[in-house]
Amino acid sequence: DTGVSQDPRHKITKRGQNVTFRCDPISEHNRLYWYRQTLGQGPEFLTYFQNEAQLEKSRLLSDRFSAERPKGSFSTLEIQRTEQGDSAMYLCASSTPAGGGYEQYFGPGTRLTVT
Amino acid sequence: QKEVEQDPGPLSVPEGAIVSLNCTYSNSAFQYFMWYRQYSRKGPELLMYTYSSGNKEDGRFTAQVDKSSKYISLFIRDSQPSDSATYLCAKGGNQFYFGTGTSLTVIP
Numbered sequence: 001d002t003g004v005s006q007d008p009r010h011k012i013t014k015r016g017q018n019v020t021f022r023c024d025p026i027s028e029h030n031r032l033y034w035y036r037q038t039l040g041q042g043p044e045f046l047t048y049f050q051n052e053a054q055l056e057k058s059r060l061l062s063d064r065f066s067a068e069r070p071k072g073s074f075s076t077l078e079i080q081r082t083e084q085g086d087s088a089m090y091l092c093a094s095s096t097p098a099g100g101g102y103e104q105y106f107g108p109g110t111r112l113t114v115t
Numbered sequence: 116q117k118e119v120e121q122d123p124g125p126l127s128v129p130e131g132a133i134v135s136l137n138c139t140y141s142n143s144a145f146q147y148f149m150w151y152r153q154y155s156r157k158g159p160e161l162l163m164y165t166y167s168s169g170n171k172e173d174g175r176f177t178a179q180v181d182k183s184s185k186y187i188s189l190f191i192r193d194s195q196p197s198d199s200a201t202y203l204c205a206k207g208g209n210q211f212y213f214g215t216g217t218s219l220t221v222i223p
Contacts, residue, residue, distance in 0.1 A: 004158075033211070035211075035213075040123070040215065040216075041215050041216075042119075042121070042203050042205070042213030042214050042215050042216050043159065043203070043213045044213070045210045045211045045212065045213075048210075055209075056209050056210055058210060091158055091159070093158075101207060101211075102147045102149055102164045102166075102207050103161060103164060104149075104161060104211075105161065106151075106158030106159045106160070107158050108157060108158050109157075109158050
């Protein structure tokens with residue numbers, strides 16, 4: 001068990017560019033969650049998948065954000081036409097149904113800086 | 116009104132002290148409550164979760180939920196310098212809501 005991994009760990013991009021982040025959950029975990037965290041704040045829920053199905057989306061997830069989990073394993077989060085307000089830590093977490101979704105294990109995050 | 120409110124602190128205590136961290140929540144539909152610890156520039160780490168009113172103990176940590184007052188607490192006994200971190204409370208249902216986190220420093 002290598003834990004949840006995220007790639008890249010850091011991303012610097014210019015405003016208006018598109019970025020994509022990847023999350024690899026713990027292998028036996030079928031639920032996967034995306035959060036955004038800004039300095040001094042707790043994580044904000046964005047969306048979650050059970051296997052390949054996207055079951056919940058926060059209203060925070062604007063049209064510029066899209067997440068996929070095509071084969072029920074890794075997931076990608078894409079931000080189109082980035083804005084400076086998108087600068088944050090993007091966290092991924094995974095869990096099993098036995099954990100009720102409440103035993104979420106987080107990855108190290110991808111820190112996005114939009115200049 | 117935020118779903119979960121948490122005093123951001125910072126909180127500073129001497130080693131060995133009992134630490135009390137508190138949150139309130141606003142929507143009774145959510146029944147699961149979690150506590151996470153987050154070190155600087157790391158992802159949150161699950162400490163405990165509970166779904167019922169009352170206490171749940173795990174080593175030096177005790178989580179307490181009072182659904183009648185919508186109040187959740189985490190107690191840390193015999194605090195250690197390694198406990199210095201940000202502590203996040205959260206509640207879960209179809210979506211998950213975190214508090215802002217309380218920064219704790221345990222002074223040797």
